Amino acid sequence: MQNKPVLEREAELAALSRARKRAGNGRGGWITVTGPAGIGKTCLLEQVAAEATAAGWFVLEARSPRSSPDHSILLEMLDGLDRGAAPLDGPARALSAWRRGSARSTRDLALGLRWLLDDLVAHQPTLLLVDDLETGDAVSLRVLRAIRDDLRLLRCLVVAAVTDGPAGTSRAVGTTDLVRDLVAGGRRLTPMPLSAHAVATLVRSTRPGADDDEIDVLHRQSAGYPGTLRDLLDTAADQAGTPASPTTTRDLAATPAEPTTLGALEHAAEAADALADAGRVAEASAAYADLVALVAVVAPDDASWLHDRRLLAAAAGGLDPLGSLAPVPLAPTGADPSARLATAVSLAHRGLSARRVRSLALRAVREVAAGALPARTLLLSTTLLGAVTAFDEAEEVLTGILDSDTDHPARLVATACRGHLRIRAGLVNKGLADLDRAAAGDGPQAAADLSAVIEGRLARGEVTDAARVGTLLAQSPLTSGLGAALARHARGEVASAIGDNAAAIDHFHEAGRRLGPGIDNPALLAWRVGAAFAEIRSGSPARALTLARDNLRLAQRFGAPYAEAQALRTLAAVDVAVDRISLLRQALVLVTAVPAPRLRAQITTDLAALLMLTDGGEVEALTLLREVDVYAATQELWPLQARVRRLLVRLGAVSPRRHAEALSTLTASERRTARLAAEGRTNRQIAEQTGVSVKAVEWHLSGCYRKLGIRSRRQLPSMLGAA
Numbered sequence: 001m002q003n004k005p006v007l008e009r010e011a012e013l014a015a016l017s018r019a020r021k022r023a024g025n026g027r028g029g030w031i032t033v034t035g036p037a038g039i040g041k042t043c044l045l046e047q048v049a050a051e052a053t054a055a056g057w058f059v060l061e062a063r064s065p066r067s068s069p070d071h072s073i074l075l076e077m078l079d080g081l082d083r084g085a086a087p088l089d090g091p092a093r094a095l096s097a098w099r100r101g102s103a104r105s106t107r108d109l110a111l112g113l114r115w116l117l118d119d120l121v122a123h124q125p126t127l128l129l130v131d132d133l134e135t136g137d138a139v140s141l142r143v144l145r146a147i148r149d150d151l152r153l154l155r156c157l158v159v160a161a162v163t164d165g166p167a168g169t170s171r172a173v174g175t176t177d178l179v180r181d182l183v184a185g186g187r188r189l190t191p192m193p194l195s196a197h198a199v200a201t202l203v204r205s206t207r208p209g210a211d212d213d214e215i216d217v218l219h220r221q222s223a224g225y226p227g228t229l230r231d232l233l234d235t236a237a238d239q240a241g242t243p244a245s246p247t248t249t250r251d252l253a254a255t256p257a258e259p260t261t262l263g264a265l266e267h268a269a270e271a272a273d274a275l276a277d278a279g280r281v282a283e284a285s286a287a288y289a290d291l292v293a294l295v296a297v298v299a300p301d302d303a304s305w306l307h308d309r310r311l312l313a314a315a316a317g318g319l320d321p322l323g324s325l326a327p328v329p330l331a332p333t334g335a336d337p338s339a340r341l342a343t344a345v346s347l348a349h350r351g352l353s354a355r356r357v358r359s360l361a362l363r364a365v366r367e368v369a370a371g372a373l374p375a376r377t378l379l380l381s382t383t384l385l386g387a388v389t390a391f392d393e394a395e396e397v398l399t400g401i402l403d404s405d406t407d408h409p410a411r412l413v414a415t416a417c418r419g420h421l422r423i424r425a426g427l428v429n430k431g432l433a434d435l436d437r438a439a440a441g442d443g444p445q446a447a448a449d450l451s452a453v454i455e456g457r458l459a460r461g462e463v464t465d466a467a468r469v470g471t472l473l474a475q476s477p478l479t480s481g482l483g484a485a486l487a488r489h490a491r492g493e494v495a496s497a498i499g500d501n502a503a504a505i506d507h508f509h510e511a512g513r514r515l516g517p518g519i520d521n522p523a524l525l526a527w528r529v530g531a532a533f534a535e536i537r538s539g540s541p542a543r544a545l546t547l548a549r550d551n552l553r554l555a556q557r558f559g560a561p562y563a564e565a566q567a568l569r570t571l572a573a574v575d576v577a578v579d580r581i582s583l584l585r586q587a588l589v590l591v592t593a594v595p596a597p598r599l600r601a602q603i604t605t606d607l608a609a610l611l612m613l614t615d616g617g618e619v620e621a622l623t624l625l626r627e628v629d630v631y632a633a634t635q636e637l638w639p640l641q642a643r644v645r646r647l648l649v650r651l652g653a654v655s656p657r658r659h660a661e662a663l664s665t666l667t668a669s670e671r672r673t674a675r676l677a678a679e680g681r682t683n684r685q686i687a688e689q690t691g692v693s694v695k696a697v698e699w700h701l702s703g704c705y706r707k708l709g710i711r712s713r714r715q716l717p718s719m720l721g722a723a
Contacts, residue, residue: 008198009044011582012189016048016159019187020057023157024125030148030158030186032133038227039191041161045129048159052127058120061129073130073140074113106139110146117147121155133160134179141178148185158186188577190549193224193556195564202226206233212355220352223557341377344384351521354559358388365397368410375410379445382417383482387523389562389594391425394418412438416445420452423459424562426598428635432456444483447476451490459598461638461706463497464698470494484514485525492530496537504534522555523563529570536574544574562599565591569603581610598637601628605644612651622651638706645709665707673700678716 012033019031033041049059062076120126130136130144144158151158162183194202199219203210210218222229344360347353361384367373368381385394398418401408408414419434435453450473457466470491478484492507508531515525522528528551535544552567568587572580584607591600608624611617625644632641666674669690676686683697690697705711708719 008194009040009047009191011579012044012191013047014582015187015189015579016044017051020048020052020055020125020127020157023127023151023155024055024057026153026155028151028154028156028158030151030160030182031189032183032186033159033161033189033191034164034183035191036164036225038222038225038231039193040226041163041191042131043226044189044191045131045159045161049127049129052125057125057127058123059127059129062131073133073136074109074143077128106142106146109139109143113143114147114150117150117154117156125155125157128156128158130158130160132163133182134162134175136175136179138175138178141175141182145178145182145185148182190575190578192571193553194226194229195224195556196559199224199229202229203233216353216355219559220557223553341373341381345380348384348387348521348524348558349519351523351554351558354388354523357384358390361385361388362390362393362397365394369397369401369408371409375413376445378410378413378417379448382421383448383524386421386424387521387563388560389596391421391595394421413445416449416452420448423452423456425596426601426631426635428456428459428598428637444478444481447473447478447483447487451486454490454493458493458497459640460636462702463494464702466497467494480514482515482524485511485527488514489525489527489530492527492534496530496534501534501538505531505538508534520554521558521563522551522567523558523560526551526555526563526566529566532570532574541574548574561590561594562596565596565603566599569599569606572606581607581614584610597631598635598640601631601637601640604628605640605647609647612647618651621647622653625651625653638709642709666704667700670700670704670707673697674704674716677701677704677713678719 016031019029023029033044035041045061049061052059060077062073117126133141148158160182162179196216196219199222200210200212200215203215203218207214218229218232222232341360341364344357344364347360348357361381364373364377364381365385368375368378373381382394382398385391395418398414398421401410401414402418404411415434416438419431419438422428422431422434424431431452435449435456438449450469454466454469454473457463457469473487473490476484476487478487488507488511492504492511495501495504495507508527511525511527512520528547532544532547532551535541535547548567548571552564552571555563555567558564565587568583568590571578572583572587584603587603588600588607591603604624605628608621608628611621611624625648629641629644629648632638632644669692672690673686676689677683681689683694683701686697687694701713704716708715710716710719
């Protein structure tokens with residue numbers, strides 16, 4: 001195998017290196033590299049083969065070409081023995097008999113392979129590589145399964161690659177269960193798509209003059225899969241000197257070979273987007289109209305493109321791009337901003353090109369501030385900026401609207417939108433204060449406001465208040481669109497907080513469905529994150545793992561740092577087979593570069609907890625936890641701070657907090673309410689005795705729970721009695 005450069009595969013290569021070291025010391029095993037076609041599994045196998053050969057190992061390789069259904073993995077390994085000058089007088093008799101066609105039983109073949117491995121490892125450690133295992137023949141798969149457990153006593157490591165999805169469908173009859181059993185019986189590595197930075201590095205290593213737009217297109221078309229990216233680069237190299245891609249959909253439609261491909265559709269959309277971005281309004285409208293016609297021919301049944309047909313048609317007609325609102329005519333000067341905003345929405349809904357969405361959405365927010373776009377488009381524009389992690393830029397424009405001397409028509413909406421973004425970023429106190437000052441909205445605005453309030457309240461441990469807001473959201477008349485999805489997602493968070501995991505799972509999945517056909521971008525709504533954690537708590541790790549992997553794939557395709565870091569954190573939490581510390585370090589690098597202190601604190605706490613389990617990791621863990629402790633206290637994020645304090649206690653960095661110290665933080669009203677609740681009185685009885693409302697009692701108890709670090713009134717007697 002040819003050794004190729006490997007990018008962003010340090011965790012996988014380190015795991016393979018450790019496994020090879022253990023096997024060299026007589027503790028062999030089985031590792032499966034899984035993932036979709038093009039993700040780079042073969043490249044990893046090539047790398048580990050090169051390293052093993054350089055270290056003096058004997059390497060046997062086998063592939064299972066889909067074009068040859070009668071191909072045998074073990075026969076190819078035997079051919080490798082002949083070609084590789086194995087340190088044996090000859091192959092084991094049972095395997096030689098198989099080559100002659102005289103073998104009859106799997107047991108005999110398994111014994112023969114075991115004898116062969118005994119001979120090989122007596123001379124030098126041995127690496128068996130099997131690519132495309134899922135397309136292997138049934139006999140070889142049965143033999144490999146029969147010897148799998150014996151590997152633990154041999155200086156032998158098996159590394160196999162299995163392709164997920166249709167491209168990796170087993171071809172031999174009755175092999176699906178065999179492959180599944182082999183994968184389940186060993187460790188699994190799952191390479192992730194490359195980041196935008198890694199794609200840029202690979203592209204520029206081949207094409208030094210490539211610009212950002214070209215790299216952005218290649219990142220999107222390859223979905224971050226290195227194999228697919230290399231194919232695209234090879235194809236482009238083969239076609240060097242051919243005419244450049246057309247700049248308008250009219251030119252594209254005139255090309256007879258192109259209109260029947262989805263690639264042509266992508267080029268047409270990019271051309272139309274570019275015209276709108278350049279301010280060429282008439283040409284952009286014509287290009288969008290042509291694109292709608294082309295969609296009807298190329299992808300009439302594709303839900304995502306069907307959604308874009310409606311959106312782009314609205315943009316071409318100069319309509320308000322908020323799909324759930326009635327179209328409103330715009331002034332001639334407003335047609336161009338509307339088209340740009342529609343372009344940003346289209347790209348975000350398809351989960352494409354965070355950089356372009358950032359640029360277009362920021363212009364849209366500034367145009368609302370300047371009066372070139374209606375005030376009600378501000379929610380959509382700031383939602384897009386939150387999706388691409390442009391918190392600072394959005395804060396600057398929104399604060400400018402609020403600080404303006406004039407009575408700006410978007411002032412009230414800007415207050416609420418700034419609250420949304422501040423809570424998402426991690427400035428929870430300021431965000432809740434903004435939402436308290438904002439006027440109550442209706443429709444999608446109300447759903448967005450209440451959802452943000454729930455996120456902030458839960459972050460501060462105010463579960464009772466969050467549940468009350470969730471009751472209001474349940475009355476929302478919205479049935480589809482982002483507002484309806486946000487409402488369902490927030491209700492899922494409340495259900496998770498109170499331990500109703502079944503309801504949480506239903507809410508999160510319903511949130512994904514209510515976004516609408518073709519809209520699936522975790523930067524807009526990371527419903528899979530909440531669903532994955534709820535599935536783990538419900539005892540369904542396989543479903544949680546699928547959700548986490550899909551979430552990361554989509555987040556990396558879009559390229560927004562916040563969503564990608566959140567996705568890496570989620571995968572590290574639910575997948576015990578990966579290098580979790582490495583994933584969290586990747587997430588921390590992403591989120592450190594953007595103003596998102598709450599997500600950074602969550603990732604930092606997860607990383608510290610894992611470092612505490614490693615040799616010599618306590619010092620770094622202590623530094624990380626102290627940083628989070630300060631932030632959590634400043635923002636009154638009591639659940640996060642309670643977790644940090646527990647970890648600090650385990651490190652011996654702080655003493656367990658005394659009950660008396662905790663009680664000293666209670667106000668007089670909270671202390672009186674806590675005493676009565678500890679005596680067994682109901683909230684109504686407490687309200688009647690103290691002369692306040694039932695709601696005030698609930699508020700005081702919520703504050704008590706938060707400050708004392710407890711979850712319910714059942715814990716109050718022990719806390720108060722020990723004081």
